[in-house]
Amino acid sequence: MTGKKRIKVIMAKPGLDGHDRGAKLLARVFAEAGMEVVYTGLRQTPEMIVEAALQEDADVVGLSSLSGVHNYFFPRVVELLKENGLEEVLVVGGGIIPDEDVPGLKDAGVAAIFGPGTKTEDIVTFIQEKFSSN
Amino acid sequence: MFEKEKLKTIKTEKEKWDCGPVEKVCAKFPERKTTFTTISGEEVERLYTPLDMADFDYDTKLGFPGEYPFTRGVQPTMYRGRFWTMRQYAGFGTARETNERYRYLLEQGQTGLSVAFDLPTQSGYDSDHALSMGEVGKVGVAIDSVDDMRVLFDQIPLDKVTTSMTINAPATVLLAMYLALAEEQGVPYSKVGGTVQNDILKEIICRGQYIYPPLPSMRLTVDLIKYCYEQVPRWNTISISGYHIREAGSTAAQEMAFTIANGITYVQSCIDRGMEVDSFAPRLSFFYNAFTNVLEEVAKFRAGRRYWARVMKERFGAENPRSLMMRYHVQTGGVTLTAQQPLNNVVRVALQTLATAYGGAQSLHTNSYDEALCLPTEEAVTVALRTQQVVAEESGAADTIDPLAGSYYVEAMTDQIEAEIDDYIQKIDAMGGTLKAIDEGYVQKEIQDSAYRFQKEIESNERVYVGINRYTMKEPPPTNLLKVDPRQREIETEKLEKLRAERDPKSWKAALERLDEVSRTDENVMPAVIEAVKARATVGEICDVWRKIWGEYRPKEFV
Known part of the structure; x- marks a missing residue:
């Protein structure tokens, strides 16, 4: 990481889901791991999330959903990022996401899905490795 | 002693x-x-x-069931009279599908209904609103108008069941629909029984389904309480909820403390609106979580009952014994479930059910073992209900009242938790009350700190969680998960189009105008809301009337 700017993460809650224990917890964990974190709060549309990524010059967008709307929201965010020239941004997701949905989300451009019980340090490592190789 | x-x-x-x-x-x-x-x-x-x-005094600390300070329970015979109400929270897809699940559950011996609404309904949006995209019928049933409500309760007589509705910001609207439906069925308001959650403070603290800023939100809450006191005497007007506070990461003591702090705010708001404490307090109810550490949960419930009774008596001068009782519903801990080795969750839920029975709850929802993976399947829901039936019928936990009383440990833990509750209440009082404490992010921060501590304990292996950080194993991916029809939104949108074309535009417009007018005064909004739903105004249209007047709440984020 030396000489490079800190990894900047947007943590976002797409849709109307109010469960943000995980999102807030990760925001704290990322900050402690030396990343810069912006938490968007609840009820974000894909447009709002991408706008935040644009404004904040984000490296990573973390999406959290527990209400079963990931198949719509996550690909939509990736798509809008591309449309805005932000295809470099790493998109990761978490929440209640059935295994069978994961391949589809990955095909759509979500780099990883972290389900319940994932160690936070594994998520941190995943992100850091993505950026150390660049 | x-x-x-x-x-x-x-x-x-x-x-x-x-x-x-x-x-x-x-x-x-x-x-x-x-x-x-x-x-x-x-x-x-x-x-x-x-x-x-050492300084244990039976009379002041425990007393007898059904008597002050209600440590041992709120009724004289408790489960020897009848078991707690087994009430499974359910709802998904269309009103028709949910109605089928309800009738199935009633046939299986469930004794009360509990409606899960989808997120658009909970946030006051119609199914065809832009923000409803992807959410329609997902975590609950989509209800846009009284027409949907009629389908939801098809062949279910509203004077024979009690219905709990998890609805907060638009609670007045959904209750109005339920009452309109009762009227259609020929059931007088006096015979309608149930609960609306109607607890906006915990939405602001941690659950996220708020619409309006705190003050107008509180006004709606109190309007509903007041209206029911006058017109729907069997209705539980609020379910002051610690459940979500615990899910968000709080400790047991914090769950009880912040819930009681919110309770104090509601009681004070009703008093400030000119109501006598003993008029509305008997209909207040509570809602808690149950985790797997059985004895801690039991101590939490006992401590909460005792503390609330003292608050109502000493702080608010309530005299009616029913005003002093903390009656509550329990749901087993959603966050305690693991996606890993999901069948282990059956055991967790069984222990949580036992804690609930020992703790003296009035009703219980048991989670299904597959809920860390998806919405529960019918098989999983049945096991969850059977778990309650096994504990009720076979364990003996329901045969004597408060059987853990007098245990040195349980009494010491009860005192310990009560002292922590008191500590928080004093702190929040000193800050100027819950609304201030929430505005400053104090309550949210306390909860997040606990969530963080717990996560660290798990990740450092300081605390063992079976299947997560010990006794792990390779598993095949789970199968047989429930799927919600992805065409939900289209189905609901079509229904809405039909409704808007069919209804009488004159009476619809007049009803919404009347609502707008009333909402700008101090008058109770409930009668106008009932008229609006009868004129087939939708949840979104009614909530928009208030959005225009009061604006929307945007919280500061405390991370």
């Missing part, structure tokens, strides 16, 4: 035991940990003795 001389002897004997056998064994076989704590971080001693109950 114990004679002084006797306590002295026990003290001497205990010191001998500590220095003798205990020390000897520990020298050879050290204990598993240096400190033992509950899942909430409460320290747990090696052994509890009468010394931990």
Whole structure:
């Protein structure tokens, strides 16, 4: 990481889901791991999330959903990022996401899905490795 | 409770035991940990003795079931009279599909209904609103108008069941629909029984389904309470909820403390609106979580009941015994479930059910073992309901009241949790009340700190979680998960189009105008809301009237 700017993460809650224990917890964990974190709060549309990524010059967008709307929201965010020239941004997701949905989300451009019980340090490592190789 | 001389002897004997056998064994076989704590971080001693109950006074601390301070329960016979209400929270897809699940559950011996609404309904949006995209019928049933409500309760007589509705910001609207439906069925308001959650403060603290800023939100809450006191006497007007506070990461003591703090705010708001405390307080109800540490949960429930009774009596001067009772619903802990080895969750839920029974709840929802993976399948829901039936019918936990009373440990833990509750209430009072404490992010921060501590304990293996950080194994991906029809939104949108084309535009417009007018005064909004739903105004249209007047709440984020 030396000489490079800190990894900047947007943590976002797409849709109307109010469960943000995980999102807030990760925001704290990322900050402690030396990343810069912006938490968007609840009820974000894909447009709002991408706008935040644009404004904040984000490296990573973390999406959290527990209400079963990931198949719509996550690909939509990736798509809008591309449309805005932000295809470099790493998109990761978490929440209640059935295994069978994961391949589809990955095909759509979500780099990883972290389900319940994932160690936070594994998520941190995943992100850091993505950026150390660049 | 114990004679002084006797306590002295026990003290001497205990010191001998500590220095003798205990020390000897520990020298050879050290204990598993240096400190033992509950899942909430409460320290747990090696052994509890009468010394931990030295100043225990039976009358002031416990009393009798159905009597002040209600530590042992709110009814004189508790489950010997009848079991707690087994009430499974359910709802998904269309009103028709949910109605089928309800009728199935009633046939299986469930004794009350509990409606899960989808997120658009909970946030006051119609199914065809842009923000409803992807959410329609997902985590609950989509209800846009009284037409959907009619389908939801098809062939279910509203004077024979009680219905709990998890609805908060638009609680007035959904209750209005339920009442309009009762009227259609020929059931007088006096015979309608049930609960609306109507607890906006915990939405702002941690659940996120708010619409309006705190003050107008509180006004709607109180309007509903007041209206029901006058017109729907069997309705539980609010379910003051610790459940979500616990899910968000709080400890057991924080769950109880912040819920009671919110309760105090509601009671004060009703009093400020000119209501007598004993008029509305008997219909207040509560909603808690149950985790797997059985004894801590039991202590939490007992401590909460005792503390609330004192608050109502001493702080608010309530005299009606029903005003002093903390009656509550429990749901087993959603966050305690693991996606790994999901069948283990059946055991967790069974222990949580036992804690609920020992704790003296009035009703219970047991989670399904597959809920960390998806919405529950019918098979999983059935096992969850059967778990309650096994505990009720076979375990014996329901046969005597408050069976853990007098346990040195449980009484000590009850006192310990009560002291923590008191500490928080004093702090929040000093800050100027819950609304201030929330605005400053104090309550949210306390909860997040606990969530963080717990996560660290798991990741450092300090606390063992079966299937997560120990006893893990490779598993095939789960199968047989429930799927919600992805065309939900289209189905609902079509229905909405039909509704808007069919209804009488004149009476619809007049009803919404009337609502707008009333909402700008101090008059109770409930009658106007009932008229609006009868004129087939939708949830979104009614909520928009208030969005225009009051604006929308945007919280500061405290991370």
